[in-house]
Amino acid sequence: MALTSDQKKQFRTIGHSLNPIVMVAGKGLTENIQLEVDRALEDHELIKVKFAVGDRDIKKQLIQELCSVVEATVVQEIGNIALIYRASLDPNPKLSNILR
Template sequence: MSLTATQKKQYRTIGHNLNPLVTVADKGLSEGVQLEVDRALEDHELIKIKFNVGDRKVKKALIRELCEQVQAELIQEIGNIALIFRESDDPDPKLSNLLR
Protein backbone atom coordinates (compact mmCIF):
# COMPACT_ATOMS: atom_id res chain seq x y z
CA MET A 1 0.00 0.00 0.00
CA SER A 2 1.71 3.13 -1.21
CA LEU A 3 0.14 6.52 -0.74
CA THR A 4 0.77 9.55 -2.90
CA ALA A 5 2.16 12.78 -1.48
CA THR A 6 -1.26 14.40 -1.93
CA GLN A 7 -2.98 11.65 0.07
CA LYS A 8 -0.40 11.90 2.85
CA LYS A 9 -0.88 15.66 3.01
CA GLN A 10 -4.65 15.21 3.24
CA TYR A 11 -4.25 12.61 6.02
CA ARG A 12 -1.84 14.88 7.93
CA THR A 13 -4.46 17.65 7.75
CA ILE A 14 -7.14 15.32 9.13
CA GLY A 15 -4.76 13.93 11.76
CA HIS A 16 -3.89 17.38 13.10
CA ASN A 17 -7.11 17.50 15.15
CA LEU A 18 -6.97 13.90 16.39
CA ASN A 19 -5.92 12.82 19.87
CA PRO A 20 -3.75 9.74 20.50
CA LEU A 21 -5.87 6.60 20.98
CA VAL A 22 -3.10 4.27 22.14
CA THR A 23 0.01 4.83 24.26
CA VAL A 24 3.10 2.65 24.00
CA ALA A 25 5.23 2.86 27.16
CA ASP A 26 8.36 1.20 28.54
CA LYS A 27 6.99 -2.34 28.17
CA GLY A 28 7.00 -1.91 24.39
CA LEU A 29 4.71 -3.65 21.94
CA SER A 30 2.80 -6.17 23.99
CA GLU A 31 0.08 -8.31 22.47
CA GLY A 32 -2.56 -6.09 24.08
CA VAL A 33 -1.12 -2.97 22.47
CA GLN A 34 -1.04 -4.65 19.06
CA LEU A 35 -4.64 -5.82 19.39
CA GLU A 36 -5.81 -2.35 20.46
CA VAL A 37 -4.00 -0.66 17.57
CA ASP A 38 -5.45 -3.21 15.15
CA ARG A 39 -8.98 -2.61 16.48
CA ALA A 40 -8.53 1.17 16.39
CA LEU A 41 -7.30 1.05 12.79
CA GLU A 42 -10.25 -1.11 11.77
CA ASP A 43 -12.67 1.37 13.35
CA HIS A 44 -11.00 4.70 12.56
CA GLU A 45 -8.54 3.98 9.68
CA LEU A 46 -6.33 6.96 10.68
CA ILE A 47 -5.06 7.12 14.26
CA LYS A 48 -2.42 8.75 16.43
CA ILE A 49 -0.25 6.71 18.77
CA LYS A 50 1.82 8.18 21.59
CA PHE A 51 5.21 6.61 22.37
CA ASN A 52 6.51 7.17 25.92
CA VAL A 53 9.95 5.67 25.46
CA GLY A 54 13.09 7.61 26.20
CA ASP A 55 15.39 6.84 23.30
CA ARG A 56 14.78 8.11 19.75
CA LYS A 57 16.25 5.02 18.13
CA VAL A 58 14.03 2.75 20.23
CA LYS A 59 10.98 4.87 19.38
CA LYS A 60 11.69 4.75 15.64
CA ALA A 61 12.24 0.98 15.81
CA LEU A 62 8.96 0.51 17.72
CA ILE A 63 7.05 2.62 15.20
CA ARG A 64 8.49 0.66 12.29
CA GLU A 65 7.81 -2.69 13.99
CA LEU A 66 4.23 -1.73 14.91
CA CYS A 67 3.46 -0.60 11.36
CA GLU A 68 4.75 -3.91 10.00
CA GLN A 69 2.76 -5.96 12.52
CA VAL A 70 -0.57 -4.24 11.91
CA GLN A 71 0.12 -3.68 8.19
CA ALA A 72 -0.28 0.08 8.43
CA GLU A 73 1.54 2.94 6.80
CA LEU A 74 3.30 5.68 8.73
CA ILE A 75 1.95 9.06 7.64
CA GLN A 76 3.81 11.33 10.02
CA GLU A 77 6.01 11.24 13.10
CA ILE A 78 6.40 14.33 15.23
CA GLY A 79 8.06 14.09 18.63
CA ASN A 80 6.47 11.21 20.51
CA ILE A 81 3.37 11.00 18.31
CA ALA A 82 2.98 8.81 15.22
CA LEU A 83 0.10 9.12 12.75
CA ILE A 84 -0.62 5.83 11.00
CA PHE A 85 -3.14 4.73 8.39
CA ARG A 86 -4.65 1.46 7.28
CA GLU A 87 -7.63 1.31 4.94
CA SER A 88 -10.60 -0.58 6.33
CA ASP A 89 -12.50 -3.10 4.22
CA ASP A 90 -15.88 -1.89 5.48
CA PRO A 91 -15.49 1.52 7.16
CA ASP A 92 -18.19 2.72 9.53
CA PRO A 93 -19.11 6.32 8.59
CA LYS A 94 -19.76 7.14 12.26
CA LEU A 95 -16.29 6.02 13.39
CA SER A 96 -13.95 6.52 10.44
CA ASN A 97 -11.80 9.64 10.73
CA LEU A 98 -11.71 9.81 6.92
CA LEU A 99 -15.47 9.76 6.34
CA ARG A 100 -16.59 12.19 9.06
Protein backbone atom coordinates in the same frame (compact mmCIF):
# COMPACT_ATOMS: atom_id res chain seq x y z
CA MET B 1 0.89 0.43 0.95
CA ALA B 2 2.50 3.56 -0.44
CA LEU B 3 0.65 6.83 -0.08
CA THR B 4 0.83 9.66 -2.57
CA SER B 5 1.96 13.08 -1.39
CA ASP B 6 -1.61 14.40 -1.79
CA GLN B 7 -2.97 11.61 0.41
CA LYS B 8 -0.31 12.25 3.05
CA LYS B 9 -1.15 15.95 3.04
CA GLN B 10 -4.87 15.21 3.42
CA PHE B 11 -4.24 12.69 6.23
CA ARG B 12 -1.91 15.09 8.07
CA THR B 13 -4.62 17.76 7.90
CA ILE B 14 -7.20 15.35 9.34
CA GLY B 15 -4.74 14.01 11.92
CA HIS B 16 -3.95 17.47 13.25
CA SER B 17 -7.17 17.53 15.30
CA LEU B 18 -6.97 13.91 16.50
CA ASN B 19 -5.86 12.82 19.96
CA PRO B 20 -3.66 9.77 20.56
CA ILE B 21 -5.75 6.63 21.02
CA VAL B 22 -3.04 4.25 22.21
CA MET B 23 0.06 4.88 24.34
CA VAL B 24 3.12 2.63 24.07
CA ALA B 25 5.22 2.79 27.25
CA GLY B 26 8.64 1.45 28.13
CA LYS B 27 7.58 -2.21 28.07
CA GLY B 28 7.38 -2.11 24.28
CA LEU B 29 4.76 -3.66 22.05
CA THR B 30 2.67 -6.13 23.99
CA GLU B 31 0.00 -8.29 22.40
CA ASN B 32 -2.73 -6.12 23.97
CA ILE B 33 -1.28 -2.97 22.42
CA GLN B 34 -1.11 -4.64 19.03
CA LEU B 35 -4.73 -5.81 19.32
CA GLU B 36 -5.92 -2.38 20.41
CA VAL B 37 -4.12 -0.63 17.54
CA ASP B 38 -5.52 -3.19 15.10
CA ARG B 39 -9.07 -2.62 16.41
CA ALA B 40 -8.66 1.17 16.33
CA LEU B 41 -7.38 1.08 12.75
CA GLU B 42 -10.30 -1.10 11.68
CA ASP B 43 -12.74 1.38 13.25
CA HIS B 44 -11.06 4.73 12.52
CA GLU B 45 -8.57 4.03 9.68
CA LEU B 46 -6.36 6.98 10.73
CA ILE B 47 -5.09 7.11 14.33
CA LYS B 48 -2.40 8.68 16.47
CA VAL B 49 -0.21 6.54 18.72
CA LYS B 50 1.93 8.05 21.48
CA PHE B 51 5.30 6.45 22.26
CA ALA B 52 6.64 7.16 25.77
CA VAL B 53 10.14 5.78 25.32
CA GLY B 54 13.29 7.78 25.92
CA ASP B 55 15.52 6.81 23.02
CA ARG B 56 14.82 8.15 19.53
CA ASP B 57 16.18 5.05 17.78
CA ILE B 58 14.07 2.70 19.92
CA LYS B 59 11.00 4.83 19.17
CA LYS B 60 11.58 4.63 15.41
CA GLN B 61 12.11 0.87 15.67
CA LEU B 62 8.88 0.44 17.67
CA ILE B 63 6.92 2.49 15.14
CA GLN B 64 8.20 0.40 12.24
CA GLU B 65 7.57 -2.84 14.12
CA LEU B 66 4.02 -1.81 15.05
CA CYS B 67 3.21 -0.79 11.48
CA SER B 68 4.53 -4.06 10.08
CA VAL B 69 2.54 -6.12 12.60
CA VAL B 70 -0.78 -4.34 11.97
CA GLU B 71 -0.04 -3.81 8.25
CA ALA B 72 -0.34 -0.02 8.45
CA THR B 73 1.51 2.90 6.92
CA VAL B 74 3.22 5.72 8.80
CA VAL B 75 1.84 9.04 7.60
CA GLN B 76 3.82 11.29 9.94
CA GLU B 77 6.10 11.17 12.98
CA ILE B 78 6.40 14.24 15.16
CA GLY B 79 8.09 13.97 18.53
CA ASN B 80 6.56 11.06 20.42
CA ILE B 81 3.44 10.87 18.24
CA ALA B 82 3.01 8.72 15.14
CA LEU B 83 0.10 9.14 12.74
CA ILE B 84 -0.66 5.81 11.09
CA TYR B 85 -3.16 4.75 8.44
CA ARG B 86 -4.68 1.52 7.24
CA ALA B 87 -7.67 1.33 4.91
CA SER B 88 -10.61 -0.54 6.41
CA LEU B 89 -12.32 -3.31 4.49
CA ASP B 90 -15.77 -2.10 5.53
CA PRO B 91 -15.46 1.49 6.85
CA ASN B 92 -18.19 2.80 9.14
CA PRO B 93 -18.96 6.42 8.16
CA LYS B 94 -19.76 7.29 11.77
CA LEU B 95 -16.39 6.05 13.10
CA SER B 96 -13.94 6.56 10.24
CA ASN B 97 -11.75 9.66 10.57
CA ILE B 98 -11.34 9.69 6.79
CA LEU B 99 -15.05 9.65 5.89
CA ARG B 100 -16.21 12.16 8.51
